[in-house]
Amino acid sequence: MTQAEWRVAHNAAVLMSLGLVLLAAVAALILVQGIDRQIGDVLHTYDVRNQARELTITLTGAESAQRGYVLTRDDSYLEDYHQSSSSIGTRLLALTGLTTDDPLQAARIRAIAVETVDKSDEMERSVKLVQDDRTADARRLIAAGVGERLMGSLQVALQQFIDEENAKLFDRNEQIDQSRRWLVGAIITALASAVILAYALFARTQRQVSALVLSKDQLHSENEMLEAHVIERTQALDEARIHAEQERQRVEALLQDASHRIGNSLATVSSLLGLQLLRTKSEEVRVALESARSRVHAVASAHRRLRLGHDLETASADEFLEAVLEDIAKTAGDPTAVNITGEFDPIVVGARDATTIGILAAELVTNALKHGFPDGRAGAIAVSLKPDPNGVPVLRVVDDGVGPPDGQSLGEGGLGSVIIAQLANQFGGAPYYERRPEGGLSVSVPMPNIETVSTAS
Incomplete structure (x- = not known):
């Protein structure tokens, strides 16, 4: 091989090595961007699922308070009903804002909103009947099962909505994982190829030692930059994981505290009913108060004794x-x-x-x-x-x-x-x-x- 041919081959090998290193760097950057997108998808899906579950809990709370008011005419149930009803619209608006970029999920939310309005109208109608001293009509309305069917349909729709979000997240994660595997393979191949070319150049000529050493130093520098970048992203992921765990613990503590507070509040109501029981002289009133006190105590016990699992849902x-x-x-x-x-x-x-x-x-x-x-x-x-x-x-x-x-x-x-x-x-x-x-x-x-x-x- 002549000097000119060797120079051309040498330059081509150097250019190829640099190209492979650049390819590895680009693949690494794409990999980091994929991780960022994956984290964003997880956080978005968590927000959507959380809002959907909050809407389910709010609807259930409103229905429980409505039924409690119809059965007992206790104004404390009416206050809980109004509080829960006022939160339904807020939850729907939050879900609507979170699904604006997904036409299918946005359509589901619109359908859920229509059913929610129907359920709210049914609950409001029964409450109004009780307030108008038409308790028997209100109880017949509940016994007809319309509200239960509406609630069941809403629960199914919300669960389908959550399942769709989970499926979308799973599909996106699968695509990102597949891309990550290809990118990691490309990085390894590119770096391995660059090392092989550098070694071939070093072995075939002693006169290019200085140039090869310089190329090797440059390659080492690039590797250090990539390693530093990977370490930085790994630290960021660890910090995100620690933060997520802290948030989970905080939410768990809040849920436990909320259940305990609800139980204590109901226990206070039970004590007040017991005091009223001691003051009344009517046997019929005493029997009614004792029954009400026992049921309020049962609900209080159920809330205070509830201990959630690690998933905060079971x-x-x-x-x-x-x-x-x-x-x-x-x-x-x-x-x-x-x-x-x-x-x-x-x-x-x-x-x-x-x-x-x-x-x-x-x-x-x-x-x-x-x-x-x-x-x-x-x-x-x-x-x-x-x-x-x-x-x-x-x-x-x-x-x-x-x-x-x-x-x-x-x-x-x-x-x-x-x-x-x-x-x-x-x-x-x-x-x-x-x-x-x-x-x-x-x-x-x-x-x-x-x-x-x-x-x-």
Whole structure:
């Protein structure tokens, strides 16, 4: 090879090496930009999911307060209803702003907004009927199931909206991960090729030692810059992860504090009802106040005893219901007269469902104490939550008390039976009452529609 040919080959090799290094640098920059986009997508999806869940919680709170007001005419429920209703529009506006760049999700939000307006009108209509002293009409409106169907449709639509956001995030992450793999391969290939060319130039000529050393130094400098940039981005990701964990812990503390405050507030209401109970002379009023106090205490216990899991969205039924039974036993009067025991499988359910299950269990146990053990009669109540052979969770309360009188229709009675039926209906089931041959009553509530996250063996 002549000197001229060697010079041309040398220059071509040098240019190729520089081009490969430049290609690696460009690929690294594209990789960093992909990571930034991925972080942005995760944060955006978190905001959208959070707003959607907040809307679901707000709607549920408004419906619970509306039903509580219709059933009890307690103005405290009316205040909660107005507070929750005023937040619905804010949540919808936030979701609308977050989905402006996605026509499909924006259309879903518009459809959800229409259904939300219909649900709000239905709730407002029942509240207005109660305020106009037409409580029976309001209860018939609730019993018709229109509001429940609207709420069910809204919950399904919001869940589909959240699932669509999750699917979009998954698809975008898959695309970014695939691009990252190609880019990493391109960087490795480019750098390896550059090193091979540099080595070939060094091996074939001693006269180009100085030039090769300089080229090697330049390549080393580029590598250090890339490594420094990667370290910087890695540190940024670590800081973002630490910040996200701190935020999760803060949110967990806020949720626990909120549940505890709600429970304390309801406990205060229960105490006030107890004071009023001591001051009244009417036996009928005393019975009504005692029933109201017991139910408010049950709701307070359900909130104070709720302990969320690490995901801030679920709770274990066994820990939760054991705590609720302890509270009931402490307030049952003579703790030695009726022995209350529980046997629960560690079924993990959503936090909202856990609270409802706790209220349902408290209502069933309270009814058993009230009607099964009159005049200080001793006995036992067994509470269990286990899946049936089909995997459907079943809440069962069995007592060995006096049982219902002969000829009385089971499951038909006062407000307690209505509340039990409505709570069971939220899970797609209905209470089943059965007289026990040895005495007492067994009540089973299957919950086919409850969403269980996992069941520990």
